[in-house]
Structures are given as C-alpha cells and as structure tokens.
Amino acid sequence: MKRASSWQVYDTELESRLFIGTALYTSPQIMLDAIKASQAQVITLSLRRQMPSQTESNNQFWQLIQELGCHLLPNTAGCYSAEEAVKTACMARELFDTDWIKLEVLGDSYNLQPDPFALVEASKILIAEGFKVFPYCTDDLVLCQKLADLGCKVLMPWGAPIGTGQGLINPYALEVIRKRLPDMTLLVDAGIGKPSDAVQAMELGYDGILLNTAVAEALEPDVMASAFAQAINAGRLAYEAGVMPKRDNAKPSTPTLDQPIWQQYD
Amino acid sequence: MKQYLIIGSGLVGRLLAWRLISKGHQVSILSSDNKTGTGSAGFIAASMISPATEAVQTEQKVKHIGQVSADLWPKWLAELPEEVFYQDNGTLVIAHNGDESEMARFTRRAEHILSSDDYAELNQEELADKEPQLAQQFDKALFFDGESCLDNRHLYRILTTILTMSPFCDWQQCDEIDSISLTVLEQLSQHHFNCSNDVFDEVIDCRGNGAKADLLGLRSVRGEVIRVHAPEVDFKHAIRLMHPRYPMYLAPRPNNEYILGATVIESDDMSPVCVRSALELMSVLYSLHKGFAEARVLEMASHCRPAMKNNLPIIKRTNWGLQINGLYRHGYLFSPAVITDVLALLEDKVESIQFGELFDV
Numbered sequence: 001m002k003r004a005s006s007w008q009v010y011d012t013e014l015e016s017r018l019f020i021g022t023a024l025y026t027s028p029q030i031m032l033d034a035i036k037a038s039q040a041q042v043i044t045l046s047l048r049r050q051m052p053s054q055t056e057s058n059n060q061f062w063q064l065i066q067e068l069g070c071h072l073l074p075n076t077a078g079c080y081s082a083e084e085a086v087k088t089a090c091m092a093r094e095l096f097d098t099d100w101i102k103l104e105v106l107g108d109s110y111n112l113q114p115d116p117f118a119l120v121e122a123s124k125i126l127i128a129e130g131f132k133v134f135p136y137c138t139d140d141l142v143l144c145q146k147l148a149d150l151g152c153k154v155l156m157p158w159g160a161p162i163g164t165g166q167g168l169i170n171p172y173a174l175e176v177i178r179k180r181l182p183d184m185t186l187l188v189d190a191g192i193g194k195p196s197d198a199v200q201a202m203e204l205g206y207d208g209i210l211l212n213t214a215v216a217e218a219l220e221p222d223v224m225a226s227a228f229a230q231a232i233n234a235g236r237l238a239y240e241a242g243v244m245p246k247r248d249n250a251k252p253s254t255p256t257l258d259q260p261i262w263q264q265y266d
Numbered sequence: 267m268k269q270y271l272i273i274g275s276g277l278v279g280r281l282l283a284w285r286l287i288s289k290g291h292q293v294s295i296l297s298s299d300n301k302t303g304t305g306s307a308g309f310i311a312a313s314m315i316s317p318a319t320e321a322v323q324t325e326q327k328v329k330h331i332g333q334v335s336a337d338l339w340p341k342w343l344a345e346l347p348e349e350v351f352y353q354d355n356g357t358l359v360i361a362h363n364g365d366e367s368e369m370a371r372f373t374r375r376a377e378h379i380l381s382s383d384d385y386a387e388l389n390q391e392e393l394a395d396k397e398p399q400l401a402q403q404f405d406k407a408l409f410f411d412g413e414s415c416l417d418n419r420h421l422y423r424i425l426t427t428i429l430t431m432s433p434f435c436d437w438q439q440c441d442e443i444d445s446i447s448l449t450v451l452e453q454l455s456q457h458h459f460n461c462s463n464d465v466f467d468e469v470i471d472c473r474g475n476g477a478k479a480d481l482l483g484l485r486s487v488r489g490e491v492i493r494v495h496a497p498e499v500d501f502k503h504a505i506r507l508m509h510p511r512y513p514m515y516l517a518p519r520p521n522n523e524y525i526l527g528a529t530v531i532e533s534d535d536m537s538p539v540c541v542r543s544a545l546e547l548m549s550v551l552y553s554l555h556k557g558f559a560e561a562r563v564l565e566m567a568s569h570c571r572p573a574m575k576n577n578l579p580i581i582k583r584t585n586w587g588l589q590i591n592g593l594y595r596h597g598y599l600f601s602p603a604v605i606t607d608v609l610a611l612l613e614d615k616v617e618s619i620q621f622g623e624l625f626d627v
Contacts (some may be wrong), residue, residue, distance in 0.1 A: 026324050027577040028485075028532075060478075060485030061532035064575065073309065163510075219378045 003234035006209055009042070009185060010100065010132040012071060016041045017202070017232050018191070019073060019187065019211025025221060034215050035068055038225035043070045044102055046077040046091045071127065073134060075102035082114075082122035091124055101126060102189075102210075104136045106123050111161040116143045120150065126153045136189050139173035141180060146186055155184055156210060159201065160191025163213045167197035170205065171241055178205045195224075195231030202235025203243060267291055268612075269465055270426045271455070271587075273443060274472035275299055277418075279596045280425045282472060282605050287434045288345070289609070292460055294459055294466070295437040298476070301430065303422045307474060309557050310491060310569040312517035312527045313418035313598040314504050315339055318384045318410045319357050319377060320599060321377045323513060324577060328596065331579075331603045331621055335474040336414065338602035343416070347428070350421050351520045353502070354414035358388075358397060358407045362553065366601030368508035373408065385410045395505055401582030418598065421580055445479040446471060448586050455491050468612060474572040475534070481582065486534035486570035490529040493565040494546045498557030499524070507550060514591035523564070526551055530595070554568055561581070571595050579604050581611070583627035 007014050020040040025031035035043060045065060065072075079085040082105060089101045105122055106218045107115025114137050124134050127150055135147050139157040147155055157177060160166035169175060171192065178186060188201040189210040209232055218224035222250035268291050272279050289365045300605070301306035314566065317332025320550035343350050361369035376385060386409045394401035429435045432459075438458040443450070448463065455463040463469070471477055477482050501524070505516040514528040526547050544566060551558040574580050574592035579600055582589040590608060593600050603621065610618045611627065 027575065029576040030574070060483065060534075064485075219375065 001230075001233070002237060004090070005232050008209075009230040014041050014071075015039075016229070017191075017208040018228060018235055019044060019047070019208060019210040020215065020225070021210055022230050024216035028061060031216075031220055032064065032068065034221035035070070035122050037222040037229070038165075038215065039229045041070055042069065042073050044073045044075050044212070045096075046075050046089055047095065068083055068259060071100070072096050072098050073102050074098065075136075076104045080109075080118075082118040082125070085118070085122045086122075086125050086129075089122075089131060090125045090129070093131070099130060100132050100134065101138060102134045111148045112163075113161060114138055114158070116140065119143070120146055122151060123147055123150050134187075139170055139177065141173070141176050144177050144181060145182075148181055151184060154193070155181070156185065156189035157188040157199060160193075162190045163191025165214060166191050167193050168200055171200065174206070175203065175204050177243060194226045198228055198231045199235035199238070202232055203238050205239050208232070222257060268467040269295070270402075270612075271451075271463075271466040271469045272472055273297070273446070273469065274474060275301070275303060275437070276306035276472060276474050278467065278474070278593065278601050279427060280422070280606065281601055282470065282590070282608065283429055283435060284425055285439075285605055285609060287429070287432050289432070293427065294437045295431075296440050296443070296454060296458055297437070298327060298440055298442040299529070301426050301437065303426065306422075307569045307571050308418060308597045309422055310489075310567045311595075311597055312415065312491060312515055312525045313419055313421075314357075314413070314415045314515060314517050315598050316357050316410065316413040316415075316504060317599065318376075318380055319359060319413060320370060320596065321379050321507055324390075326379050327578065327597070327623075328568075329384075332599040333597070334603035334620060335599055336412070338412065339416065339598075340429060342602060343421075346421075346424050348420075348424055350424065350497050350583040351417035352414060353410055353504075353518060355503045357504040357506060358393070358400065359409040359410070359506045359508065360400070360407045361402075361580060365508055365510060368510055372421045372508050376408065387501035389575075390570055396472035397501060397505075399500060399557070400505065403553070404553065413504060417519055418600065420589065428531050434553065440482065442476060444475065446584075446586055450487070451586055454511065470608070471584075471587055471589040472589070474593075476588060477572070480584070481580075481589055481591055483575050484571055485532070485575075487573050487594065488531040488535055488570050489527060489595060490539045490543045490547065490568045491566070492539075492544070492551070492563065493519075493525050494551065494558065494561040494563055495521070495523050495565070496520050496551075496555075497559050498560055499555050501555075505554065507554065511546070512551070516548075516551075516554065524561075526553075531573065534570055537568070539568050543568075561592075569626045571597070581608060581625045581627065588627070 016039045018037050018040045020043045023249040067172045074084040074096045076088040085105045105115050105118040134154045136156050147266045159168045186195045188206040192214050215221050271294045273296050286293050303309045315336050321329035376589045386405045388409050390405040393407045451463040507514040517525045571594050573594040578596045580592045608617045
C-alpha cells in the first residue's frame with residue numbers, strides 16, 4: 001500500500017498522521033493493541049490521572065506507555081483557567097520529559113468547549129517558557145490567526161465537541177483556516193466519530209488527526225484503529241494527488257471518439 | 267494431607283486457606299496485614315458478584331469466569347457457621363436523562379457481548395415494581411437477573427475466626443515481604459514456623475499488590491468508595507449508574523447500609539479519598555434518592571487493586587511456588603472460580619481446570 005509523504009511537527013519527522021489518546025480503554029492490553037494497530041507515533045495522555053508515580057515504586061501503567069516507544073504529547077485536560085493550564089503544563093514537562101504540550105483550556109463544562117481567551121493567554125506564557133504548544137481550539141479563524149501570531153507552529157481546531165463523534169460539524173470553517181494559514185501545521189482534534197470523518201478532514205488538507213473515543217469506544221478497538229490508519233493515509237494521498245474539481249454537467253469517462261454517431265445522439 | 271504455606275491474607279489468601287483446611291490439609295499463613303484484614307482491597311470492596319454487567323464493561327470472558335463463581339458463592343457461604351448477608355436480587359442499570367448516550371453505549375456493548383436473555387429492558391412501571399424508590403427518579407432501566415452481592419466484612423470476620431481457631435491453620439504476622447526467593451522462604455519458615463521450607467508441599471503467593479517485585483507487569487488501579495447508613499432509603503438491588511466519567515455502583519448491605527464505589531484510576535496512590543471524588547460520590551448518592559441527604563457517612567476509603575495488562579487473573583509457577591494475582595476489581599467475582607482451578611492443580615486434577623488460559627505454569 002502506498003504511504004503518504006512523511007511530515008514534520010516542531011522539527012520532529014513523522015510517518016503516521018494519526019495522534020491517538022490513551023483513555024477509555026477497557027484494559028491496558030486492549031489499549032496497547034489498538035495503539036499498535038493505529039501505527040500512531042504520537043500518543044496523548046493526561047497528566048491528572050496517569051501520572052508517573054511520585055513514590056519510589058514504579059507506576060506500571062506508565063511503563064506500558066513508555067514501552068510503546070511513541071512520542072508523548074501530554075495534555076492539560078480538565079483545566080478551566082490559563083493559570084491552571086500553565087501549572088499543569090509545567091508539571092507535565094518535568095514528569096514526561098518533553099516540551100510538547102497539548103494545551104486544553106476549557107470554557108464550558110457542558111460541551112467542553114475551549115475558552116479562546118484563556119487559550120491565548122496560556123499560549124503566550126508557555127511559548128515564552130520554551131514550550132512547543134499544540135493548542136486545542138475552536139474553528140474560529142481569528143483565534144487561529146492570533147495563536148499563529150504568538151508563535152504556535154501547530155493548531156488543533158475541533159471537528160466537534162470532545163467525545164461526541166459528530167464528525168466535522170463546520171467543514172467550511174475548517175477549510176477557511178486551511179486556506180488562510182497555508183503554512184501552518186493543522187490537525188483536527190476532537191469530534192471524529194468514523195473513518196470517513198477523518199478522510200474528509202485530510203482531503204481538506206489537514207496534516208493530521210487526533211482522536212481517542214472513536215477508537216476506544218468501538219466494539220473492536222484494534223480493528224477500528226486499523227480502519228483509521230488506512231482512512232487517514234487514504235485522505236492524505238487524495239489531497240496529495242489533487243482531488244478533481246466538481247462540474248455541473250456530466251462528462252463521460254469512456255472516450256466517445258470511436259463510437260458511431262447514432263449512439264452518441266441516440 | 268498436605269502442608270501448604272500461603273503468603274498474604276487478603277480475600278484470595280484467606281479463602282484459599284479455608285478451602286484447603288476444609289479438605290483436610292494443613293495450612294500456614296504468613297501475612298504483613300492484621301488479621302482483621304484492613305489492609306486488603308477485599309476489605310474495602312463493594313463485593314458485587316455481577317458476571318454480566320462486568321462483562322459489558324470489560325469482555326465476554328469475565329462473564330464465563332464470573333458465572334462459575336456466582337454459582338459457587340451460595341454453596342460456599344452455606345458451609346460457614348454463621349449466615350452471611352447474600353442478596354441475589356439482580357442488578358439495575360440506569361442513567362440520568364442527560365447521560366442517555368452513556369446508557370446507549372452500555373446497551374450497545376451488552377448486545378455485542380451478552381445474549382438477549384441475559385438482561386431485560388424495564389419501563390417505569392416495571393422498574394417501580396422492582397425498586398419503587400428508584401422509579402421516583404428514573405423512568406427506565408436494564409435488569410440483570412441473579413446478580414448478587416455479599417457482606418464482605420462479615421465474611422472476613424468469619425474466615426478470621428475459622429482460621430485462627432482451626433488446629434490445622436497456623437497464621438503468623440510478619441514484616442512486608444517485598445521479594446520472595448528460596449532463601450527468603452527458608453529464613454521466613456525458620457523464623458515464623460520453626461521449620462524448614464522443605465516441609466511445605468507448596469508455597470502459594472497471594473500478596474496482591476505486594477507481589478510487584480516478583481510478578482512482571484503487575485500494576486495497581488486505584489478505587490474509592492463511600493459507605494453510608496441511610497434509613498430513608500430501601501434499595502433491594504445492586505444499582506449501576508452510567509456516568510460520562512466512570513460507572514458508579516451501589517451495593518446494598520444489611521440494615522440500610524450502602525456502599526457506593528467508583529473510579530478506576532491508573533495509579534498506585536494509596537492516599538485517602540480526594541475531595542473531588544468525595545463530591546462526586548456524594549452527589550451521585552443524592553441523585554439516586556433524596557433520602558441519601560440525611561444518610562450518615564460511615565466511612566470513605568480508597569485502595570488499589572492488583573491487575574495484569576489484560577485485567578484478568580493469573581496463576582503462575584515460579585521456582586519457589588505458585589502465584590495467584592491480578593484479580594483487579596473482580597476479587598469477589600473471580601476468586602471462587604480461580605481458587606477452584608488452583609485446587610484442581612494442587613490435587614493433580616488438571617483435567618477439571620476450567621480456565622486454563624489463566625494459567626502460566
């Protein structure tokens with residue numbers, strides 16, 4: 001199977017365009033199987049409840065994650081203020097030994113919508129502190145421009161609220177961001193429910209997909225992970241190949257030159 | 267008659283010791299916990315025996331192993347000198363209106379993992395028939411017939427009495443045993459039992475979390491519970507509430523006492539219940555029935571369950587003995603089945619082992 005081209009995230013070369021989460025699996029074994037099947041090279045994990053142990057005994061769950069050999073993208077899930085998110089990010093940098101941070105600052109506990117104002121505030125502080133910030137944001141163009149101006153090299157607008165599996169609720173807004181920020185690395189984060197949602201985002205020219213629930217809550221997570229790996233590759237290949245423009249009138253795909261006239265004007 | 271050394275006196279250790287002396291064997295127990303068992307996860311547990319509802323949240327195998335235990339529990343409890351509270355009225359699974367998608371998810375998994383006669387969908391009238399006080403807040407439920415729970419602390423007390431009184435059991439407390447080897451066993455046997463380790467036909471390690479240094483891949487999963495006395499609430503079923511963060515379970519005890527448990531946290535943190543969990547547990551109680559507002563909080567407790575990567579038990583042979591571990595949050599659901607298989611192994615009746623896939627011997 002032809003693979004899409006490799007790409008770079010904050011100077012790190014990656015083959016896979018899928019970032020995958022580590023929550024909600026019914027056992028670590030099922031999580032490991034799913035992550036392997038997804039071929040993801042970046043995994044996200046939340047600091048709050050998957051902490052490397054602060055005692056001298058080893059946290060086995062943490063060891064399992066390390067054994068995967070993936071790049072770690074710690075997140076600030078569950079933070080509701082810039083201050084809280086910055087503090088969590090600093091702890092994550094120390095514990096996981098990475099300056100990557102998926103910055104999540106929520107503004108609404110009902111649909112877990114990012115707070116754009118706190119997100120900008122926290123991004124500014126974290127970039128000054130030397131973090132490589134991956135902001136989880138809404139699909140608002142002006143917010144994305146502000147985050148880009150601050151120095152974010154990656155933006156992760158939502159497809160739909162976290163865990164809803166609604167797919168791309170506003171593909172127009174996502175397409176506008178892609179077109180207006182052509183050099184930005186863009187991932188759709190949250191809301192992906194099925195592989196065709198991921199294909200749609202990749203065909204729009206998004207560089208990658210971050211998801212968790214769509215795989216973890218499938219009846220067979222490893223099989224779904226494989227489906228997403230193939231879908232994301234297909235969507236990227238389609239983007240690289242150049243999707244044909246739409247036409248209003250039908251155009252036959254079989255050449256008509258050698259057909260008798262009576263058939264053409266039948 | 268054979269002579270066994272059991273290390274650890276949690277649920278598996280004490281149940282196994284009891285089964286062995288019942289069969290006429292001689293048992294020595296060595297444990298760092300007190301004889302009441304307060305350091306054991308099984309002492310804190312809600313002790314629900316729910317093969318089908320647990321299978322929905324994990325995998326099909328859980329139902330098969332759990333069903334064997336569910337059939338054994340009433341028989342084993344009947345052999346005890348006192349009656350232990352055991353209620354097999356079944357489990358009700360419910361969700362608040364705002365969490366209907368969680369209920370839909372549970373139902374979809376139930377359809378995938380179970381057969382349709384494992385459960386029934388109840389409307390409000392049918393729910394009111396089974397659990398009138400619950401039907402005041404909820405208009406539908408899934409019902410899993412035959413699932414049960416027991417009074418674990420009473421069971422612990424009785425087993426402590428049996429084992430300490432029995433002339434065939436010698437139970438000694440010791441310091442924590444981090445790592446076992448033949449040398450360590452020899453020292454321990456000499457020190458605590460005035461004998462050589464060679465005396466024992468088999469050493470069986472039931473230390474749970476304490477066995478981490480000797481069992482690769484063993485990890486801890488933290489859980490938190492609240493125990494209340496609620497005279498205004500009269501539930502007769504185990505209740506599971508689907509919740510976006512994690513499922514909650516309410517297990518009834520005698521005299522209007524209830525245990526609400528939740529939280530599956532990947533951590534070996536043994537510190538007390540945190541405020542956030544306490545708030546969540548208490549608000550869930552209140553949301554189940556307003557009568558919980560006047561309940562008295564008897565206890566809040568946390569513990570860690572020992573688990574392997576697949577969250578299933580393991581029975582493993584080492585050069586110094588047999589290890590039983592990884593019962594995860596399924597101590598009561600799995601231990602009779604696992605112990606029955608271990609007894610078959612010890613008695614060389616390998617052909618009657620039912621869950622060979624759990625064995626690494």
